[in-house]
Amino acid sequence: MVRLTRAQQQARTRATVLAAARQEFVEYGYALAKVDRIAERAELTRGAVYSNFPSKRALYLAVLVEMVENVDTVAPAASPGTAADALDAFARTWLERLPLAGDTATGGRLQLRSLAGVVDDDAGRTALAQIACLEALLLALGLESCAPEDTAPRRVRLAGLVQTLLAGSGFLAETAPGFGDPFDLTRACRHLAALDLADTWAPAHLPYVEPAEPCRQAWVPPTGLANQITGDSVDLGADGLVTVLGARRLAASEEAVRSARPGEQVTVVAVTDDPAETGNLVRLRVGDLTASLRRVFPPEAWRHVRLVIDDDAAVASAAGLTGVGDETEAAVRVQGGVIVARARGRGAAYAAADTEIGTKSRKATT
Structure with missing residues (x-):
């Protein structure tokens, strides 16, 4: 008899619970589904279910995340013409x-x-x-x-x-x-696509953003993280802008993308207070969208942008950021393996994006 490791047993239990939960949600829907029935379907105790998923909502979101992660995607050979x-x-x-x-x-x-x-x-x-x-x-x-x-x-x-x-x-x-x-x-x-929506990028708060704090800190980012846009592994060691955003500050992702220098690598790192619910909500919606995007656009469409979901706040820790959660908005600029600028609060990505020109002088020309 092959003895499973604790991690293997936990993975097997989790898979069993997810399969049972999906049957329950298909039959009863979210509102009428019962954790007790899910445990019965999985031939486990109620406690075993809750030891893997802290709530019915977390379990439902995990079922949906598994669905979107199993969607087959085939990248097109070329970008759409228009x-x-x-x-x-x-x-x-x-x-x-x-x-x-x-x-x-x-x-x-x-x-x-x-x-x-x-x-x-x-x-x-x-x-x-x-x-x-x-x-x-x-x-x-x-x-x-x-x-x-x-x-x-x-x-x-x-x-x-x-x-x-x-x-x-x-x-x-x-x-x-x-x-x-x-x-x-x-x-x-x-x-x-033919509509003229007068779409411009001109946030009113940018002229009032405080400059970033210059620093010299070794950049030793974690490994093993995935780019949620393409599904590939992420090498965070390259120069560029790393922006850490809580689940309630994700709209600031565009500020990071638009503030970066042409061709510069931008990494958006999503963090949360509650990985099982809010974190999986981010993972679900992003995964659902990118499953469709990958079938339309080649990976080069986002060649300068990566998105990471960091449940353990490991990237934030490497960047010297503490106390991160749903309301976090922070950014660092990396050059030559060293963090050269750090900013926190509204406009952090804009402030950290360029330390050579200087934030104040760039605001004057915005």
């Missing part, structure tokens, strides 16, 4: 999640990755709004890659509009199945 082509392909890919006519209401909600009735507290809703801003940025960067880098317009408002349209179609599929035509939605998304 933003319209990209939105056409993205909408078709995203709409594959819509339930079929014969699906049950509970099974359809799981297929849709529905969060209705799951995230209903103020902290969770705030985090979802911030995650939506991050999603819009990731889609926008893909759309912007369809034009030459020096002439590409900002596409964040367009991406947000597409998100709104597709999310609305998902809500209708959940509450009024069969309404609407996916082909009409795809065509509508394609035509949105």
Whole structure:
């Protein structure tokens, strides 16, 4: 008999619980699902379930994360020719999640990755709004890659509009199945690319951001982390900007991307007070989006941007940041294996982005 290690046994138990939980959620939905029944399905005790997942919501989110992580993605050979082509392909890919006519209401909600009735507290809703801003940025960067880098317009408002349209179609599929035509939605998304939304990047607070603190600290980042955008492992040792953002500050991701020098590597590190719930909420929404993005855009669309979910705050610790959580907004600039600037608070990425020119002089020219 082969004796399993503790880690192997824990992984097996976790997989068993997830399989049982998925059956429970398909049959009963989130609201009526019972942890006791999940334990019975898994042939485990209630305590064994809670030792792996602290709440029913954490368990539901873990089931959805496993679903999106198992979605097959095949990267295209080349970038779409235009933003319209990209939105056409993205909408078709995203709409594959819509339930079929014969699906049950509970099974359809799981297929849709529905969060209705799951995230209903103020902290969770705030985090979802911030995650939506991050999603819009990731889609926008893909759309912007369809034009030459020096002439590409900002596409964040367009991406947000597409998100709104597709999310609305998902809500209708959940509450009024069969309404609407996916082909009409795809065509509508394609035509949105022609709208002039007067999209510019000019945050009002930037002229008032305090300068970064110069420093000289060895940069020894953790290894084994994954880029949530492409799924590849991340080498954090390169020069560039590392921004650590809590789940309720993720909208500041764009500030990091837009403030960096042309061609500079930008790493956004998401941290949270609650990895099992809020952390998995970030992982779910980002993973769900990138599963579609990878089928439309080649990895080069985000070649200067990486996204890391850091449940243990290991990157923040390496950067000399303590007390990080959902409200954190901080950044460091790395040059030659050394942290040369550190900033914390609103505008941290902008402040840390360039220490040679100096924050104050750059503000004067913004």
